[in-house]
Amino acid sequence: MKRSQTSFWQQIxxxxxxxxxxxxxxxxxxxxxxxxPLLATHDPSKTNPGEIFIRPFAKDSKGHLLGTxxxxxxxxxxxxxxxxxxxxxxxxxxxxSLLIGTSLGLxxxxxxxxxxxxxxxxxxxxxxxxxxxxxxVFMVALGSGLRNIVxxxxxxxxxxxxxxxxxxVLSIRRREYVISAEVIGCSSGRVIFRHILPNVIDHAxxxxxMNMANTILSEASLTFLGMGLxxxxxxxxxxxxxxxxxxxxxxxxxxxxxxxxxxxTLSINFxxxxxxxIRDPRLRGSQ
Amino acid sequence: xxxxxxxxxxxxxxxxxxxxxxxxxxLRVVGDPxxxxxxxxxxxADYEDLKRSLGLDQPIHxxxxxxxxxxxxxxxxxxxxxxxxxxxxxxxxxxxxxQLVGVSLLLAVPLAIVVGVLxxxxxxxxxxxxxxxxxxxxxxxxxxWLGLILMMLFAVKLKILPPSGWGSLKHxxxxxxxxxxxxxxxxxxxxxxxxxxxxxxxYMKAAKAKGVSPFRLYIGHxxxxxxxxxxxxxxxxxxxxxxxxxxxxxxxxYPGIGRLLINAIMVYDYPVVQASVVLMALLFVVINLIxxxxxxxxxxxxxxx
Numbered sequence: 001m002k003r004s005q006t007s008f009w010q011q012i013x014x015x016x017x018x019x020x021x022x023x024x025x026x027x028x029x030x031x032x033x034x035x036x037p038l039l040a041t042h043d044p045s046k047t048n049p050g051e052i053f054i055r056p057f058a059k060d061s062k063g064h065l066l067g068t069x070x071x072x073x074x075x076x077x078x079x080x081x082x083x084x085x086x087x088x089x090x091x092x093x094x095x096x097s098l099l100i101g102t103s104l105g106l107x108x109x110x111x112x113x114x115x116x117x118x119x120x121x122x123x124x125x126x127x128x129x130x131x132x133x134x135x136x137v138f139m140v141a142l143g144s145g146l147r148n149i150v151x152x153x154x155x156x157x158x159x160x161x162x163x164x165x166x167x168x169v170l171s172i173r174r175r176e177y178v179i180s181a182e183v184i185g186c187s188s189g190r191v192i193f194r195h196i197l198p199n200v201i202d203h204a205x206x207x208x209x210m211n212m213a214n215t216i217l218s219e220a221s222l223t224f225l226g227m228g229l230x231x232x233x234x235x236x237x238x239x240x241x242x243x244x245x246x247x248x249x250x251x252x253x254x255x256x257x258x259x260x261x262x263x264x265t266l267s268i269n270f271x272x273x274x275x276x277x278i279r280d281p282r283l284r285g286s287q
Numbered sequence: 288x289x290x291x292x293x294x295x296x297x298x299x300x301x302x303x304x305x306x307x308x309x310x311x312x313x314l315r316v317v318g319d320p321x322x323x324x325x326x327x328x329x330x331x332a333d334y335e336d337l338k339r340s341l342g343l344d345q346p347i348h349x350x351x352x353x354x355x356x357x358x359x360x361x362x363x364x365x366x367x368x369x370x371x372x373x374x375x376x377x378x379x380x381x382x383x384x385x386q387l388v389g390v391s392l393l394l395a396v397p398l399a400i401v402v403g404v405l406x407x408x409x410x411x412x413x414x415x416x417x418x419x420x421x422x423x424x425x426x427x428x429x430x431x432w433l434g435l436i437l438m439m440l441f442a443v444k445l446k447i448l449p450p451s452g453w454g455s456l457k458h459x460x461x462x463x464x465x466x467x468x469x470x471x472x473x474x475x476x477x478x479x480x481x482x483x484x485x486x487x488x489x490y491m492k493a494a495k496a497k498g499v500s501p502f503r504l505y506i507g508h509x510x511x512x513x514x515x516x517x518x519x520x521x522x523x524x525x526x527x528x529x530x531x532x533x534x535x536x537x538x539x540x541y542p543g544i545g546r547l548l549i550n551a552i553m554v555y556d557y558p559v560v561q562a563s564v565v566l567m568a569l570l571f572v573v574i575n576l577i578x579x580x581x582x583x584x585x586x587x588x589x590x591x592x
Contacts, residue, residue: 018420030372046511127303127523128572132530133564139554141313217429221534224431225549237429244435244538251439258432266427273423 011278019274022267031263033084040077041065042233048072056252069239069253070246078234079260085235086264089150089219090212096154097211101161102204106192108162109169118160126159135218139227149228153215161207168200202279209272213265220261236261295579299572304355306568310561311354316342341557358565363560368551373562376547381566383453384543387535388528395471396521400510403478403517408505410483417432418475425472430531434465434538451540455549462539466531470524477520481513488512505525514585 012023032039041063049072054060056067056075066075109117126134134156142148170180173196181195221226222236224244231238236257243253292552310339321338338344342353363373406418438461449458485491486509494508535544540546544563551559 010301044339089543124313125302125305125309127526128575129306129568130526130530130571132527132533133567136548136552137560137564149553161510179523213427217427220429221431224429224552225537227549240429240432240435247435247439248443251443254432254439258436259427262427265429266424269423269427273419 001281005202007244015160015274018270019138020276022270025263025267026271028269029083030077030087032080032169033087036080036084040074040080042074042077044073044077044081045232046073053246056256066256069243070181070250075239075253075256078239079236079257081234082236082239082257082260083264085146085229085233086216086219086261088204089153090215091151093153093157093215093219094212096150097157098204098208100155101158101207102165102200104158105162106196106200108197109166109171110188110192112170116166120166123132123159123162126156126287131156131218132221135222136225139222141168144227144230146229146233149219152219157211157215160211161204165200168203169196172196172199204281206272206276211255213268213272214262216265216268222284288468292580295576299576303565303569303572306572307358308351310564310568311351314557314561315347315350315354319343342561348498350374358561363562366551366556366559368554368556368559373558376559377544377562378567380472380542380544380547380563384529384532384536384545386459387462387532387541387543388464388474388525390459391467391470391528392521394463395467396474399471399474400478400517403475404482404505404510406479407482407509409487412556415479418479422472422476427467428463428468430469431534431538432568433468434461434535437461438467438539451538453541458541462535462541466528466535469531470521470528473524474517475518478513478517479518482509485509511585515582516573518578518581520583523574525574529567529571 011022048068051062051064051068051072052070054062054064054068056065058064058067064074064076066079068074069078104119130171135152138152138156140146142152178195179192186194189283219228219235220237220240223235224241226241229235230240231242240254241258243250243257246253301503321334321341321343325334325337333344335344336592342350356362361374363377365371366373366376369376406415409415427534438450441448441461448461449455450461452458482505491504494504499508529545532543535541536543537549544567548560548563548567550556551563569580
């Protein structure tokens with residue numbers, strides 16, 4: 001374990017500049033969401049009819065660094081608290097899909113037969129139903145809210161794990177070390193967790209990274225459509241959804257939270273690409 | 288071949304059945320249309336009345352059979368909100384969505400394939416790394432935000448394109464560019480990777496050794512063999528396009544199925560929600576079916592199976 005960690009740091013050191021910058025963005029993002037109450041200059045939900053539509057970086061900004069919105073809420077503070085929401089959604093939904101997807105992939109690949117075909121048919125149906133529709137129908141049925149959006153993104157995002165992990169398990173399954181483990185009488189659980197899982201975990205990590213970016217985008221899109229997080233929660237998608245009404249007069253209300261989403265997903269995607277290249281060169285498509 | 292086609296058609300029908308069942312289950316069993324439609328002050332009697340008039344008081348299996356019968360006979364019911372047959376509303380909206388998706392495909396695919404082939408042929412060159420960076424950026428932009436930014440730039444600042452609405456080709460430009468972005472970036476990536484793996488094959492080396500011109504080599508031998516992967520990706524991406532059209536239509540107030548769906552969801556217009564979701568799934572399944580059958584045209588090896 002130690003070896004892989006030191007080499008991980010070395011790999012970051014020798015990575016491209018853009019990857020290092022991406023790591024910095026992610027660290028800032030995580031730090032901001034953890035320290036939101038300390039960093040925010042104002043209460044993100046406090047309205048102030050006397051200070052509406054203050055421009056970002058204005059001279060008489062009255063302490064509102066990035067300006068204020070249509071009801072006088074501080075854009076910077078909302079942005080800071082919004083980072084919390086996006087991190088929370090991405091991490092929890094990500095863990096749910098990782099767990100579901102990886103276990104189903106392991107089960108389908110290892111046991112094969114009927115279990116495999118049932119799982120893969122479910123995967124087919126999930127793929128046959130455009131994600132956005134699936135998520136919308138779920139959100140309509142469950143109602144909007146933080147818990148529900150996390151659930152919906154979690155239970156719709158596992159398919160890519162299952163497909164990749166299953167394919168990987170199928171090829172590992174017939175290797176000598178797995179067969180020897182079975183021959184000496186290891187239980188299926190032990191074979192799966194001790195011998196197969198460690199060999200597919202890199203794939204799972206790569207997919208998890210890529211999925212995280214998509215989760216953030218999906219959450220923002222659903223919230224933008226009015227089907228995700230309620231207005232009471234200051235999230236980036238919500239900021240754009242309300243700011244959109246004022247594109248003509250107060251463009252910053254749309255532009256600023258969008259830049260935040262873009263920077264975070266861009267950084268995650270750069271890191272994901274880099275991880276895939278160093279951890280799993282076969283996925284690159286060619287050698 | 289006939290057997291294969293029959294099998295694929297049967298599969299498509301099954302997928303569609305499962306999707307409709309899922310929609311039914313989620314909307315009727317997990318959610319309760321009656322509570323969502325009533326205002327908070329309604330009495331218990333109002334609730335029961337509404338349930339009866341919607342047929343929601345019947346046992347769940349009876350409801351399910353009725354739902355499936357209605358879907359199969361295209362009897363989609365009347366909109367709760369607009370009181371007109373859902374079929375008419377869908378008929379009005381569908382051409383707009385097809386237009387939008389079609390134009391986006393035309394914008395994205397040819398350009399993306401050219402760029403992808405170039406990036407693969409000139410591997411590790413400046414153009415390759417620029418393209419890789421651009422495709423990652425394209426993947427990371429929230430499409431609704433991109434739409435709003437384009438709108439601000441071309442409609443509000445430069446005033447050369449209409450900000451929203453429909454009617455002319457000009458109205459289609461911003462929505463279709465927004466929608467095409469995601470498709471283009473993933474197609475570039477897929478074309479590049481698929482080309483790279485094909486270029487390592489022995490027949491490519493053989494063709495090169497034979498002295499085939501670079502154009503013929505890359506297009507006739509390379510691209511033709513990479514197309515399977517690219518077309519598969521595009522057929523999957525059509526699902527994302529349909530999903531993306533919901534967002535883009537909302538941003539640009541474009542009167543397609545996506546906006547119909549969102550508006551219906553907002554007012555709990557269940558017949559419209561059901562019909563548009565099942566319709567989208569149907570479109571997606573049909574497109575995938577066509578693509579699957581196309582394979583055998585592009586790659587004769589598949590015909591044998």
